[in-house]
Amino acid sequence: MSEVKAYAAPKESADLKPLDIKRRAVTKDDVEIDIEYCGVCHSDIHTVQNDWGGSQYPVVPGHEIIGRVTSVGENVTNYKKGDLVGVGCMVDSCQTCDSCKEDLEQYCENGNTMTYNGEDKHLGGHTFGGYSEKIVVDTKFVLRIPENIDPKGAAPLLCAGITTWSPLAHWGVKKGDKVGVIGLGGLGHMGIKFAHALGAHTVMITTSPSKSEDAKKLGADEVLISKDDKEMEKHANSFDFLLNTVPVGHDTNPYIQLLKRDATMVLVGAIEPLDPIHGGGLVLKRKKVAGSLIGGIKETQEMLDFCGEHNITSDVEMIDMQDINKAFDRVKSSDVKYRFVIDMKSLKESK
Amino acid sequence: MSEVKAYAAPKESADLKPLDIKRRAVTKDDVEIDIEYCGVCHSDIHTVQNDWGGSQYPVVPGHEIIGRVTSVGENVTNYKKGDLVGVGCMVDSCQTCDSCKEDLEQYCENGNTMTYNGEDKHLGGHTFGGYSEKIVVDTKFVLRIPENIDPKGAAPLLCAGITTWSPLAHWGVKKGDKVGVIGLGGLGHMGIKFAHALGAHTVMITTSPSKSEDAKKLGADEVLISKDDKEMEKHANSFDFLLNTVPVGHDTNPYIQLLKRDATMVLVGAIEPLDPIHGGGLVLKRKKVAGSLIGGIKETQEMLDFCGEHNITSDVEMIDMQDINKAFDRVKSSDVKYRFVIDMKSLKESK
Known part of the structure; x- marks a missing residue:
């Protein structure tokens, strides 16, 4: 287990603030990722504001995560240290229901684990998202990002x-x-x-x-x-x-x-x-x-590969982690073309 | 052209009354049908009441028509005098649009001709439905009724x-x-x-x-x-x-x-x-x-053939033509199991 820097809403309607959170130690099926960029999705705001009910605080939002692999578990063969990878809206699912078997983990009939505000089956409590330095994710929910596309603009591909x-x-x-x-x-x-x-x-x-x-x-x-x-x-x-x-x-x-x-x-x-x-x-x-709800892991990889072939990324405006509350306000007034992406260097280098 | 007995709503919100209407002479593609039974559909009432707008009076309702062929035009090879046939909600369509070519005349892109309250392309004015002694219909819109099923209960198959x-x-x-x-x-x-x-x-x-x-x-x-x-x-x-x-x-x-x-x-x-x-x-x-809207002629025939094979008909309560206004009231209060069917003998034998 390690302690990492993050930004969180401590309670409903409050501004996001720096917070230290815990990430689990890398298990045999896990990939540890050093987060470089994280997109800002309207769902982040809805969850912070508890618009849909059920939000658990502190909320660490962020499910458009791009980073580099820093470590992998012993069973992980498809990723290695240094790989450019992504994590989207889900970090786990039952893998046994009809939907999971059909590569539609977003419709998991036993309830998948959302990247934030999901039930954390490893550490207890709830999951924390990508507004943080690092994340540890089961390899089945890690996506490969084509190296030829701009990783900043790739972040919103994971949700939008x-x-x-x-x-x-x-x-x-x-x-x-x-x-x-x-x-x-x-x-x-x-x-x-x-x-x-x-x-x-x-x-x-x-x-x-x-x-x-x-x-x-x-x-x-x-x-x-x-x-x-x-x-x-x-x-x-x-x-x-x-x-x-x-x-x-x-x-x-x-x-x-x-x-x-x-x-x-x-x-x-x-x-x-x-x-x-x-x-x-x-x-x-x-x-x-x-x-239609997001997409399964298999089709997310297909989409990313298509983006690699066609050089497609999102049009983004980069922000520092410290500017997140301002960015939320601008998202609410549709004042962004077309997606904010946080440069996580700003978090890592902050005191 | 011939004059036949019918029942019609002379104007909005009025009770249906006896009325003589004109039917066209049999053209080379036509089938003339002596109507034996006609089902009572809620649409009949909506049209009489002008609930959907656009009703033209007098309205002669009825699009669940069962009868026997009395005469056919020279091009008609699939029906002959005495055949048990049916006519549903449509009596014509453009036959050239994509929907018609796909046997989906109910979605005709140039507007099909409804059995009643449609534009009568032969006589001018609007079409008259099955609450009448006879009808003359293009053979393409005539259905074959399996002889082994009860023709009274078959009437509602044409719409319901x-x-x-x-x-x-x-x-x-x-x-x-x-x-x-x-x-x-x-x-x-x-x-x-x-x-x-x-x-x-x-x-x-x-x-x-x-x-x-x-x-x-x-x-x-x-x-x-x-x-x-x-x-x-x-x-x-x-x-x-x-x-x-x-x-x-x-x-x-x-x-x-x-x-x-x-x-x-x-x-x-x-x-x-x-x-x-x-x-x-x-x-x-x-x-x-x-x-979903009714069905095309091809699939209506398939449905009728299926009914023949499985001996399926509608559960009906028979009425005389003269009881139609009472029947309308009972349909409006859902007091029928499950469809009224008019025995057209009552119209033919009336003075």
Whole structure:
């Protein structure tokens, strides 16, 4: 067991502060990682604020972790000291249920262990995330980061990336499909990059005309302003797939109108009640609304390999650990393009 | 052109009354049918009351039509005089769009012609349904009724039957699947019969414990009372498929909880706004909510053939044409097991 520096919210609604936490000693299946970068996800804020209930304090957030291996257990053959690796939203799962057997640990039927605020089965208490110097993780939950991509921009791939990749892959988005990405934030900007790289005709759907230029730079072929009824009407019944990244409850009916017969809109952002959906909008053309949660470890590695091949990373703004509370405020007001990443050197070198 | 007896609502909210209507002369692709039975569908009432807007008066309802062929056009080779046939919700479609080419005329992209209150492309004005002595229909929209099943009970197969069959078939419900049918009315009782005949473990999901006995007689293996939170909890995340036949907006969240990962609930009844769906309920196990509308002609014939093989018909209460207004009132108060069917002899023999 070792003591490492971290940043934590000591209690609900409080600012994050320096805190020393314990990491377990490396067991035979573990990989010890020196954290270099950690992305800032809106879930970090929700957990700190206890928005979803069940938060345990102190909360050490962070599940977009990039670092270098410093040590491995005796059973670990796929990683060695010095390897560039990542850790996402999960650090363990039962490995025995149907979901785990199908490489869908995010849907583990016995409850997986989240990277922070999960039950720590080694030390007791709850797990601590990546806003810290080091982490020790079972090798099955460690991802390999392609050495050719910028590791800073790779951090958000571990959550924002896989959250948008998984539905595009699961629903089989392919070259020539007309794909809409609703909402341009941390998730949406990754959705555009992926849909574009998969060869889809990619349409950014946003309420804000001001986002058009950025959307096109990110890879959107078209921008559809959802407040423009005439434009929305023109695109009615034309989309093969919609990726809805809006992070709050909203009226999804105008988007459902955009779907082709038999097409699906997948929610990845709104983990709260949606405005009433009109049954007729689904019935009349056999349309579908679904949800999707992050992604399994196997598909996360596939996504990372795809990013290596296509040189895809997240657009990030680097911050020091000490600036985290300011960054949280800016995330809350959507004032970031498109993801904050903490340079963990700032934590390590602090007194 | 011929003049035939019918029953019609002369204007919104008025009772149905006798009326003479015109039927076109048999063209080369047409089949003329002497109507023997016509089912009473809740849509008939919605159209008479103009609940969905766009009703044109007089409304002659009826799209669950059973009769015998009296005459066929020169191009018609698949039917001959005396054949037992049916007509459902559609009498024409464009035949050229992708949906029509895929045998999904119900989703015709250029707008199909509904059996009543559609645009009559032959005579002008709007189409008249099955509450009448005769109908003339393009042979492509005429169905063959197996001679071994009771033609009275076959009438509702043309709408209630195909509406529940189509999603079960499209989503591939099979032997051993755990299938829930929500709501026990005209649609629900067909859903149970079909799911049971397909070999699924069929669960009737209802708010009314009083419906348990009937549900089991219809083929349900189990009855789940949706108001019983403990029972609902026991069945959480266990259903492969849910067929939701509830005809009005309602809270679907408790049903979504019942779905397994990746499973779908299909709406076939509620063509109106649902209570707010919680995004988290979909996201956490990649669940899906979809809609489905009646069915194509090809799959309607498949359903009828299946009914012939398994001796499946609807449970019906026979009425005379003159009792239609009383029957409407009873449908509105769900006082029918499970579908009214009009014996058209009563119309023909009336003065």
